[in-house]
Amino acid sequence: MDLPGTIARPVDHELVIKKSRFLAHLAPARSVAEADAVIARLRKELWDARHHCVAMVLGTRADQARSSDDGEPSGTAGVPMLEVLRHRGLTDLVAVVTRYFGGVKLGAGGLVRAYSGAVAAALDEAAATGVLLRRELLLETEVPVPHADAGRIDNLLRDWASTHGSVMEPPAYDAVAQLRLLVPKDQVETLVADVAAASAGTLVPVVGDARVVDVPVPASPARRP
Known part of the structure; x- marks a missing residue:
């Protein structure tokens, strides 16, 4: 949309x-x-x-x-x-x-x-x-991760988000670390597969509600008058 x-x-x-x-x-x-x-x-x-x-x-x-x-x-x-x-x-x-x-x-x-x-x-x-923002409908997604693996998976998800049109959000820490990101619908299956590959199948992203998100548009040369 x-x-x-x-x-x-x-x-x-x-x-x-x-x-x-x-x-x-x-x-x-x-x-x-x-x-x-x-x-x-x-x-x-x-x-x-x-x-x-x-x-x-x-x-x-x-x-x-x-x-x-x-x-x-x-x-x-x-x-x-x-x-x-x-x-x-x-x-x-x-x-x-x-x-x-x-x-x-x-x-x-x-x-x-x-x-x-x-x-x-x-x-x-x-x-x-770089003042313009584009708006996208992204899915709230959480990846529950044991604290011992949180740093490694967090770095992996940040790299993944930067190349898959996704946005990282602040994590939540409880019994496990909840690493959170906003993901385009068409990238969810890729995320699930990549997280499984990085964790030998032990981690599974949990997909939640959709949210409208403002995403910065990279600066571009000014148009001619």
């Missing part, structure tokens, strides 16, 4: 077009209240700006969206910004583009290009700096 991604932390980018400054700010937001708090903070910090245009996408499946032109001609800011977020397959974030007018009118087409371009450039920067 393909899920929309998100961002790990805020990103800022400035675009200057015909003396107008477009300050794009992207921030993670898991709810309308979180997004509104970001918008309110920027309005307060950048109180002297003419426009604070907004686009937000929320929900695990990106099923909530909202936009605002904030005084720009209808359809020239918020919706184009929103389309960029949707095209990039992102959710649980808010984009605010603050405009300082430079004295030269850009026209409707120019505004659409400026506002969408500011968001796109900020997302390119996010990709180039």
